[in-house]
Structure formats: C-alpha cells, structure tokens
Amino acid sequence: MGPSGSGKSTFINMISTMDYPTDGQVYIQGRNVMNMSANEIGHFRYENLGFIFQNFNLLDTHTIYENIALPLTLAKADPKLIEDKVTDIAKKLNIDMLLNKLPLECSGGQRQRTAIARALINDPGIIVADEPTGNLDSENSEELMELFEKMNRESGATIVMVTHDSYVASFTSRLIFIRDGAISTEITREGMDQDEYFQKIVSISSAGRSRRKRA
Ligand SMILES: Nc1ncnc2c1ncn2[C@@H]1O[C@H](COP(=O)(O)OP(=O)(O)OP(=O)(O)O)[C@@H](O)[C@H]1O
Numbered sequence: 053m054g055p056s057g058s059g060k061s062t063f064i065n066m067i068s069t070m071d072y073p074t075d076g077q078v079y080i081q082g083r084n085v086m087n088m089s090a091n092e093i094g095h096f097r098y099e100n101l102g103f104i105f106q107n108f109n110l111l112d113t114h115t116i117y118e119n120i121a122l123p124l125t126l127a128k129a130d131p132k133l134i135e136d137k138v139t140d141i142a143k144k145l146n147i148d149m150l151l152n153k154l155p156l157e158c159s160g161g162q163r164q165r166t167a168i169a170r171a172l173i174n175d176p177g178i179i180v181a182d183e184p185t186g187n188l189d190s191e192n193s194e195e196l197m198e199l200f201e202k203m204n205r206e207s208g209a210t211i212v213m214v215t216h217d218s219y220v221a222s223f224t225s226r227l228i229f230i231r232d233g234a235i236s237t238e239i240t241r242e243g244m245d246q247d248e249y250f251q252k253i254v255s256i257s258s259a260g261r262s263r264r265k266r267a
C-alpha cells in the first residue's frame with residue numbers, strides 16, 4: 053500500500069521482470085533475474101509467474117477465450133488441455149458465457165476477471181497483481197480474495213498484490229507500506245483476527261494521509 057506515485061507499480065514491474073532497476077538487484081526464487089537471458093526470462097515467466105496488471109493489458113483484437121489461453125498458447129500446450137483449463141477457470145470466475153466476445157464488448161469487472169483468469173491459468177507459483185480489485189464491486193473483491201487465499205493454502209502460491217483498499221489488504225499475512233519509493237512501515241497479521249488487522253491497517257493508512265496534509 054502507499055500513496056499514488058509512491059512506486060508500487062514500479063516495484064511490481066521490477067519483480068515481475070517487466071522492468072529493470074537502475075540500482076539494486078532482483079532475486080526470484082534465489083535467481084538473479086538480471087543475469088538471465090531474454091529467452092530464459094520468457095520461460096521463467098510462463099512457468100512461474102502470473103500477472104494481473106492495473107489496466108488489465110488484454111489484447112483487444114482477441115476473444116476472451118484467446119486472452120485467457122495466452123500463457124498456455126505461448127507455452128505451446130496441448131489444445132485439448134488449453135480448452136479444459138480455459139473452460140474450468142472461466143466457470144470459476146463467472147465469465148464462461150463471454151468466451152467468444154471481444155474485451156470491448158465486456159464490462160470493466162468482466163475484463164478484470166478475464167485478466168485474473170489469464171494470470172491463474174498456468175497455476176503459477178507467484179501471482180503478481182497491481183490493484184486486482186480496482187474495478188470489482190465488494191462481492192467480487194471478496195470472492196477474488198477467497199480465491200487467492202485458496203491458491204495460497206492449497207497450491208502454496210505466493211500472491212504479491214498492490215491495493216488501495218484496507219479491507220482487501222486485511223486478507224494478507226504481510227503488508228508493506230511504500231512512501232516516496234522506499235519502505236515506510238511493514239506489519240504482519242500474526243496473532244490478530246482479520247478485524248483487528250483491518251483496524252491496524254486503517255490507522256496506519258490514515259496516519260500517512262494526515263502527515264501528507266500537514267506537509
Ligand atoms: N519508467 C519510468 N521511468 C521513470 N520514472 C517512472 C517510470 N514509471 C513510473 N515512474 C515514476 O515513478 C514514480 C512511481 O510511479 P508508480 O507508477 O510506480 O506509482 P504507483 O505507486 O503505482 O501509483 P498509483 O497508485 O497511482 O498507481 C512516479 O513518480 C512515476 O512518475
């Protein structure tokens with residue numbers, strides 16, 4: 053979490069190998085991504101990472117089906133496997149009736165869920181999500197957090213997420229606040245129930261806001 057312009061998307065882009073730091077190093081699962089070739093990074097992404105971008109990054113000339121299938125198509129997976137996986141994840145995210153539509157024929161929330169389906173389709177070990185609930189209503193946001201919790205619990209996936217929403221943040225186990233491109237505060241949920249954790253997040257966020265007002 054952190055104010056607009058504090059560097060959240062920049063951080064997410066670095067750890068997802070979309071952008072490179074001018075200073076410092078990025079290690080993922082013990083590997084320095086700066087030392088990987090473009091080809092190795094490509095493979096590494098398809099095998100380990102799922103992305104949900106702030107602006108969805110869907111391909112407008114491709115159907116919802118093709119967008120969701122993209123990571124598997126790029127990995128040259130078997131067409132039958134692709135079909136099964138797309139159908140399955142689309143059902144889970146309630147977009148299975150939209151598979152033949154283009155992104156521009158769908159609502160913001162439906163496009164968001166398409167981006168989520170695409171990120172989850174190859175069962176990635178790490179899911180990197182920039183404001184994944186930004187265009188979802190509270191019911192869909194809660195459902196997405198429950199899906200993330202399930203993936204974390206059952207497949208051991210790590211979810212790295214940016215959010216402005218304290219309630220969404222209260223589903224995490226560890227929370228880092230960023231200010232002016234640096235870590236300002238770090239907390240963990242340890243020992244707290246979700247409501248206590250939520251209250252703590254709200255108080256840290258609002259302390260940050262009043263400090264900005266005084267400045
Ligand atoms: N490629 C880039 N090169 C140089 N500066 C950049 C680049 N991308 C972003 N910035 C700058 O870095 C700062 C952090 O931007 P970033 O997009 O990471 O913020 P953010 O925390 O994600 O904000 P928001 O909540 O509005 O999405 C901003 O001042 C931005 O203008």
Ligand SMILES: [Mg+2]
Binds near residue numbers: 060061062106182
């Ligand atoms: Mg951002």
